[in-house]
Amino acid sequence: MHKLLNQKPVVLVMTALLLLGLFLLPILVTSPTLMQIFILVILYAYFTSTWNFVGGFAGVLPLGHSAFVGIGAYTSTVLLQTYGLSPWFGMLAGGLLAALVGVIIGLPTLKLRGAYFALATIAVGEGIRVLVENVKEIGPFKINGPSGISIGLSENSFTALQFDTKAPYYYIILIMLILVLLLTYFMMNSKIGYYLAAGGEEPEAAEALGIKVSRYKVIAMAISCFLTALGGTFYAQLILYFYPKSILGLDMSYEIAFIALIGGRGTILGPILGALLLRPVSELTRIYIGDMLPGLHLVIFGLILIIVMRYYPKGLVEPVTHILNKYVIRRFSKTDDLKTNSAADKAD
Amino acid sequence: MLGIIEALINGLLMGSIYGLTAVGLTLIFGVMKVINFAHGSILMVGMFAAYWFVILTGWNPYLAIPVVVPFLYLFGYYMQSFIIKPIFEAEKDVREPITVIIVTTGIWYVLDNLALMIFGAEFRVAKTSVTGQIFEFYEMYFLVPKVIGAGITIVCAIYLYWFLKHSKTGKAIRATSLDREAASLMGVKQSKIYNIAFGLGSACCGMAACVLVPFYYVYPTVGVPFDIKAFIIVVLGGLGSIPGAILGGIIIGIIENVGAQFMAATWTELLLYGVFLFVLLVKPSGLFGLKQDF
Amino acid sequence: MPLLEVTNVTKKFSGLVAVNQVSMTVESGQIVGVIGPNGAGKTTLFNCIAGALPPTSGSIMFNGREVAGKKPYEICKLGITRTFQAVKPFGSKTVLYNTMVGAFAQTKHLHEAEHNALEVLKFLHLDHKKDIVSKSLTLPERKKLELARALATKPKLLLLDEVMAGLRPSEVTDMLPIIRKINEAGVTIVIVEHIMQAIMNLSEKIYVVNFGKKIAEGVPHDVVANEEVIKAYLGDEYVATQH
Numbered sequence: 001m002h003k004l005l006n007q008k009p010v011v012l013v014m015t016a017l018l019l020l021g022l023f024l025l026p027i028l029v030t031s032p033t034l035m036q037i038f039i040l041v042i043l044y045a046y047f048t049s050t051w052n053f054v055g056g057f058a059g060v061l062p063l064g065h066s067a068f069v070g071i072g073a074y075t076s077t078v079l080l081q082t083y084g085l086s087p088w089f090g091m092l093a094g095g096l097l098a099a100l101v102g103v104i105i106g107l108p109t110l111k112l113r114g115a116y117f118a119l120a121t122i123a124v125g126e127g128i129r130v131l132v133e134n135v136k137e138i139g140p141f142k143i144n145g146p147s148g149i150s151i152g153l154s155e156n157s158f159t160a161l162q163f164d165t166k167a168p169y170y171y172i173i174l175i176m177l178i179l180v181l182l183l184t185y186f187m188m189n190s191k192i193g194y195y196l197a198a199g200g201e202e203p204e205a206a207e208a209l210g211i212k213v214s215r216y217k218v219i220a221m222a223i224s225c226f227l228t229a230l231g232g233t234f235y236a237q238l239i240l241y242f243y244p245k246s247i248l249g250l251d252m253s254y255e256i257a258f259i260a261l262i263g264g265r266g267t268i269l270g271p272i273l274g275a276l277l278l279r280p281v282s283e284l285t286r287i288y289i290g291d292m293l294p295g296l297h298l299v300i301f302g303l304i305l306i307i308v309m310r311y312y313p314k315g316l317v318e319p320v321t322h323i324l325n326k327y328v329i330r331r332f333s334k335t336d337d338l339k340t341n342s343a344a345d346k347a348d
Numbered sequence: 349m350l351g352i353i354e355a356l357i358n359g360l361l362m363g364s365i366y367g368l369t370a371v372g373l374t375l376i377f378g379v380m381k382v383i384n385f386a387h388g389s390i391l392m393v394g395m396f397a398a399y400w401f402v403i404l405t406g407w408n409p410y411l412a413i414p415v416v417v418p419f420l421y422l423f424g425y426y427m428q429s430f431i432i433k434p435i436f437e438a439e440k441d442v443r444e445p446i447t448v449i450i451v452t453t454g455i456w457y458v459l460d461n462l463a464l465m466i467f468g469a470e471f472r473v474a475k476t477s478v479t480g481q482i483f484e485f486y487e488m489y490f491l492v493p494k495v496i497g498a499g500i501t502i503v504c505a506i507y508l509y510w511f512l513k514h515s516k517t518g519k520a521i522r523a524t525s526l527d528r529e530a531a532s533l534m535g536v537k538q539s540k541i542y543n544i545a546f547g548l549g550s551a552c553c554g555m556a557a558c559v560l561v562p563f564y565y566v567y568p569t570v571g572v573p574f575d576i577k578a579f580i581i582v583v584l585g586g587l588g589s590i591p592g593a594i595l596g597g598i599i600i601g602i603i604e605n606v607g608a609q610f611m612a613a614t615w616t617e618l619l620l621y622g623v624f625l626f627v628l629l630v631k632p633s634g635l636f637g638l639k640q641d642f
Numbered sequence: 643m644p645l646l647e648v649t650n651v652t653k654k655f656s657g658l659v660a661v662n663q664v665s666m667t668v669e670s671g672q673i674v675g676v677i678g679p680n681g682a683g684k685t686t687l688f689n690c691i692a693g694a695l696p697p698t699s700g701s702i703m704f705n706g707r708e709v710a711g712k713k714p715y716e717i718c719k720l721g722i723t724r725t726f727q728a729v730k731p732f733g734s735k736t737v738l739y740n741t742m743v744g745a746f747a748q749t750k751h752l753h754e755a756e757h758n759a760l761e762v763l764k765f766l767h768l769d770h771k772k773d774i775v776s777k778s779l780t781l782p783e784r785k786k787l788e789l790a791r792a793l794a795t796k797p798k799l800l801l802l803d804e805v806m807a808g809l810r811p812s813e814v815t816d817m818l819p820i821i822r823k824i825n826e827a828g829v830t831i832v833i834v835e836h837i838m839q840a841i842m843n844l845s846e847k848i849y850v851v852n853f854g855k856k857i858a859e860g861v862p863h864d865v866v867a868n869e870e871v872i873k874a875y876l877g878d879e880y881v882a883t884q885h
Contacts, residue, residue, distance in 0.1 A: 061446050108629045114446055115383045119579055120628050126576070127621040134614050191746045191755070198732050198743045205730035208692065209795055210718035210747040254453065261450055295461030295568075302457030305450065310435055313447040 010328070022174060026167035035166035039173060039238065041279040046177045046231050048260040048271030049184060053224035055257060056266035057193065058217045059200025060110065061118040063253050064125020068098040068225045070132065070248035072232025077149050078141040087161040091233040095226040102225030103218055110217040122250070129248040148243025151236065161237040169238055176234065177272075180227060184268050187223075196220055255282070258301065262308045264315025273317055278304070354488040355605040361490065361498040363601020365556055367594040368501040369574055370581035371508060372552030378525040378588025379545040380436070385452040386427075388575025389459035390550050392568065394420045394557025396463065399566045402474045409476045409562045410496070417554040424550025425543045431455065432546070433539060456571075463568035471565040478562050497559035502594070504555050508548070509590045521545055525588050580624040586634030595635060643706060645670040645830050646691070646722075646799060651700030651710070653686050653854075660686040662854035663700070668799070673821070673831045675845030675862075677838070679874055683854040685727070685803065688834045692724040692801055693717040704799065718747060723797035727804040729784045733777035737768060737787055740776050744794030762794045765827070766820060782813045786820070793824065800824065802833040806840045818843050842866070850874070 029035055047069065054062050075097050076090025085093075109120040133146045143149070156164045163169060187193045198206040199213035206213050236242055246252075263274025278301065285297030312319060369391055376384045394416055401412040436448050473479070481492040512518035523531035524541045532538050556574075564570070581600050585592025603623065607616040627634060646668040653661040661683045668674045678684045689695040691702055693714040702710040709717055714724075723744075732740050741759035749755055763769040768786050771779070776787060785805060792800055802821070806814050814837060821844055825831050835841045841848060841862070848865045850858040852874040858865050865871055 061449065112628065112632065115381075115449060116583070116628060116632060118383065118446075118449060119583070120625060122576075123580075123621045123624050123628075127618055127625075130614055130618045130621070134612070134618075189752060191750045191752070194739070194743050194746055194755075197735065197739075201732045201734065202730045204694075204714075205726060205732070205791075206743070207714040208694075208718060208724050208726070209744050209791065210715050210723075211743075212713075212715045254457075258450070258453075295464035298457050298461040299465065302454040302461065305454035306431065306458070309447050309451050309454070310431075313435070313438060 026170050032166050037283050039170050041275055042173045042177055044279045045272045045275035047256045049180045050224050050227040051256050051260050052271050053220045057196040058220040062121045063118050063257055064121035066248050066252035067125045067128040068228040069232035071098040072229030073236035073247050076233040077236050082140055086159045087237050091230050094229040094233050098229035099222040099226040102221045106218045106221035125253055129244050133244045151240045258305050264317030267317050270315045270317040355609050359602030359605035360598050361494045363598035364498040364501045366577050366601055367597020368552050368556045370578045370593040370597050371590050372549035373578045374582045374593045375545055376549040380542055382448045386455040388571025389456045391553040391574050392571035394554040395566045398558045398561040399474050413558045416558050417551050420554030421547040421551040425547035428546035429543050460568055471567045474561050476562045491563050493562035500559050505594050584627050584634050586636040589636035592636035647703040649701045651697045654698045660854050664856050666849050670830055672846050673825050673844050675841040675848040676834045677841050678851035682851045684834050684851045721798035723792040723795045724801035725788045725792050727807050729788045731776040731787055736773050738772040741790045741794045744791040747795040759794050762790050766790050799830045806837045
């Protein structure tokens, strides 16, 4: 914990201001459409951060992660509708189920090489989607196949995870995001984090140092799937209607992966940066140009992806932190603080 | 019973066409060790090109071949040269060139959605002289364009196989896919080979596109199902193996068509994914693939 | 009981016999060398002991336990750590980070791992470079890092795979006292090497391997005079050491 607080004073102040701003946001913003955009930005920052456990730290490229969003959404909703179970418990159930599925998938596939793992995740992701599309009910649970599920409006309450205004949704997902980021930070600076980094970079050397690489990758997978599913439940409660293509589709899987990659996989700030930049682009093009030129926002997305990967394959987080460092942090730091600059940055 | 044999033969026919797209993919995959997620989109571009050729000229669709195939060859060649190459070079020492995979996915998105923007989402059908014609064989009916298409693709595959085995460029390509460092030490210019490989792979799509247009719907995301099947086939047949790609294509075509006799189309999709995962996990090098460390 | 007992280990690769009934023993605290011309099978033998390859037959006993066929990470946990001929640092990470990865083999706490890693780095005089990103190190520094990482796992037996490969003669001379120092600190060492100077200088006992078979064993001075060994090495140079 002390390491976290041991940053330069400027950084701490900036973070504090940022947090303050984030928490005060709903008071300043009144338009529900705008709030929805903010909520989705934070939600995608959440999804990319949980994706990061596998895509960043385990060093592989999962392209089917929407499957876990869907598992979360379907599990909690189905439990809500059949047993009246509060979505908070449903969330936990969804998370555990997702973790289980993730481990089952991960055990055989995490041993595959990059390209093959990516293909396998697509096959599994699409497979799950097709499966859900073809199933009307499993036992007492109504899944409704391709038509999806609609969550009935209920009272404005915390236990039902449904609210009249956007603000409560915003705070919930913001807190979830902060918790995931803290978890990421602590994991990076722990045995698991070191082992995952080692296994991802030089698996042979890692094995020779006593690391069973596959075991740690599976652990990362389980954590990632669990957390992703929690977000899935939140998403379901936010939009109140979903169907297989919307929540289990390749589009969502790709969007999550792309945002993380453009922002910078394997870092804490990367996914957030990506979400901050790309989600608004996605929403705004969809709202304003969507009807006239369908698909334009995806063209823009694709182009941004190509251009960023061409010049900054590690993601935009590198140049952005570099600029931040140069123009902001240095300006406000005392000169002897600057000497310890490079070391602290590298340990990031 | 007859239904099953008909399905089997249809599977064989459609499968060889799938096989040709897979041949293109395996060529690129084998030489550059890179997954080209944009492969389906390239096929889509070819299909639209062939479609417009037919609509605008009204000629026999197979006359589109000498136009579309070279066009796609150049399309692929320059796409690799301008977009993919710089990224590939930057990642040369990295163990897993994931960035290239990401970029090809970006290209896929751009191409598919540009097509959506320009042409709209409708499903188009080209009315050609062969469209809808049926060929009868012992009380089983087959679409003429499908039969012609399968024939053409097999001829192409044989030609490609011969080309790779005996021509100078072909040997250079094979050398690069086996050991790129050794090949470059032997005087083979890497970047040129990659461009050619990509061009050839795209040309295969072009050929498949021309052959498909007389009987298949043309729409912006038509590349997606072909792309996925192509990957399944490449893994099944073995990375870098042309006979493997054709054989794999036929197997997939048969599974798809015969499967459709017994279950709904969406379940056959699931079946194919199942086959794919099975191969990946049990014998990742596929039927004829080169030995790789997985 | 010897620390490491290799008995009649054979390794076949579909038709090719790379290692043919080789036996060797290593007592605790020794430095034992394994030499042989290129392609003699010493690296394959090494890989069998290290767990990178399972032997086709034979036994490898470490501290009384059978370890033949075990995976590398299991073998590391039992007390044998190896280094790689082509050094494999975690390039994007610092020297300290790299060493800590090794240290985590003995503890799960960050501060303990960091503390142990720093001690190892000090021992090898690499601590002033602890925050340097490892891919910017020179080759001899990377070799030292490889040693540091391995040492951080607190091995009982250290397997060095051609640790001198690629070093200039002066760098080889610098490396010798380091290895001796490690041994004096209580680590048993088996060193597979191609460079005679190093082996002659360090080993208490040498095994000579050629065409997969053991052709000689004994103290350096006897092995060098052995006719079989000289025949096998005809063409190689023996660099006389200067002390």
